[in-house]
Amino acid sequence: MTPTSGSSLDSARSVPYYLPVGDEVDLFFGAYADRTPVLLKGPTGTGKTRFLEYMAWKLRDADSGSPLPLTTVSCQEDLTAGDLLGRFLLEGDGTRWVDGPLTAAVRHGGICYLDEVVEARKDVMVVVHSLTDHRRFLPLAKLDQTLEAHPSFLLVISYNPGYQTSLKDLKHSTRQRFVAIEFGYADEATEAEILTHEGGASAALADSLAAMAGRLRRLNEEHLIEGPSTRLLVYAAQLIGRGVSARRACEVSIAAVVTDDPIARLAVDELISAFFPPGSGENDS
């Protein structure tokens, strides 16, 4: 099975919560107007998926009110072009063609999001290239067909430069087919607002978590592969909302997640203690 998720937004008429961090919303509208393929670049948990859900909703059909369909494929090393394109299934005496998630999106329209595309097998890039060609086509060799993209189709890929070794870098021949919208950590005030909304944090707790995250991210270079994402801060806020002490919540949702190295862990724990001293924080007695 290809790990895909269709949008569950068709039934949900309310706008997904997304707080813009920069000019990404305008940039995406601009790119979509010309159907220019988009590369979302940046660390995990910085809002890329939520942003696309929001944009799909913003680009909803004026008549029906339905959001643009959004198909997400989480790419991993076993994912082949065949998984994206589709296959013949045995049925009765014969076979029946079943579209893969990419083919379905190309045929019926909407956004197709290939998350962490460099993780996929190399043959996936061939498919990506044909869709970023100005003719926007998809060769379906097994059907002996070339499918032209639906007018509403847009290809979006994501890439986290932090994870990649030179072996799994996004090739220039591929990246030069996209506009790249960069996702980073939100500034402290914006991140605190996200934590209030998503994690139910009080203003004071949200401010502390956001300030602590800023400090942890600055440890990044020296100690951590990647600093804590907004997603992890949301988890911490939610646990605190469930009655877990702030220190313990930060330990399980941040410290133990961002590092396995004992020395780095000491540095992280020290920082957490500076923001949430024992006996002084939320839910601490």
Ligand SMILES: Nc1ncnc2c1ncn2[C@@H]1O[C@H](COP(=O)(O)OP(=O)(O)O)[C@@H](O)[C@H]1O
């Ligand atoms: N700008 C933002 N606006 C609203 N929520 C955000 C934002 N950035 C991050 N989040 C929160 O962080 C979580 C993780 O974001 P997600 O979109 O899944 O990240 P990514 O796809 O980059 O890994 C979201 O579920 C949401 O709660």
Ligand SMILES: [Mg+2]
């Ligand atoms: Mg994501």
